[in-house]
Amino acid sequence: MVHPILVWQPQKIFYNERSGVPAQPSPSPDRAAGAQAAGPGSASPVSLTLASAPLAGEPAAGEILIPGVKGRTRRPAAKPPRHLADLPMDERRAAVAGLGQPPFRASQLSRHFFGRYTDQADEMSDLPRDSRDALTESLLPQLLTADRELVCDGGTTRKTLWHTFDGALVESVLMRYPDRVTMCVSSQAGCGMACPFCATGQAGLTRNLSTAEIVAQVVAGARLLADGEVPGGPGRVSNVVFMGMGEPLANYAAVLAAVRRLTDPVPEGMGISQRSVTVSTVGLVPAIARLAAERLSVTLAVSLHAPDDELRDTLVPVNRRWKVSEVLDAAWAYADATGRRISIEYALIRDVNDQAWRADLLGSLLAGRLVHVNLIPLNPTPGSKWTASRPEAQREFVRRLEAHGVPVTVRDTRGREIDGACGQLAASAR
């Protein structure tokens, strides 16, 4: 029998050798069909350039191929409307002044959005009636529209499928636990990293999200909680994890600005603790180093999924560029710079990466480090040949990591019945 991973064909990944950050691979024609008018990564405020000239027949950055149309069709990059959450406070003030309003209105608007979670003019009674509409229209445009809402766990897990102004689909999930509320957010519409077990990876990248499109997912959850619409009484978002659709470090500038907006105090931002924010990455080494230099207290999660390059090259294709040892060295440098424990994500896939020897190899790589392993039972994507590990294999994996002194937990599988795994809801909508 041919092993499934041997027949899987990865996508091409381009790298910007100067920044070391992978450029967004342009969507293939069948993906462009799903993306409709949405442009690729260049649509975002931070556009990443291709390292080399595109191959013949390949669309260049900023272009998409329209199926059925001969030759290349250029479309202007789709850029989300400007929103207050895209801007630091001084630029908000300048934007308000540009509308002929006194600059202090920027702070009033910001309190409404980041502190009261509203962008509705009729809920802003401290603003003169005649300026409310102009201010909200110009600085608080609606960026996300909910298409579907799926709820489970008695209403304490809620997954929302959103569409953006240009029809791109993104997902966010709210998970309420007894002691915290975690919002899992998307940083890109789709993803270019091509991990074969991930629904988002299989669908490819549509475009980067803007800072405000990321922040708006959290504000929407905060509003539901504040309004008492999540069982358990009124509450707040305490944690944010960048584990929805997309590779956050491939949309670096927008994600970093979003982290600042989420964690700066009201009115600059939402006032969530930096320690309660987790950025999860496939392991883009230069971007990890850049994040370490920001000296934030956010947690870094590394999606490792295999301790050896041979297997990781297939499960996380970007490993062909940055090997396991390089990714782990970057993670340890991050831990040194920030004092934060590294979270290693490892999806347990039956007979693929769950062997006892791999647990031992992983344990030996991690022993003695400031680290925690999160084992995630694989949530199979539709049509996948892969499935979660057998309970005995999972138990043995845990036991062997613990024998190396490595702290490990098996992640709870909330939201499975609502297509909880990354990208599954958007995939089924497509």
Ligand code: SAH
């Ligand atoms: N691109 C980032 C963040 C998004 S995915 C990253 O890779 O870290 C968040 C986590 O869910 C990653 O660890 C990812 O590998 C994992 N994941 C994706 N699809 C999964 C699936 N079908 N079952 C279990 N985990 C999955």
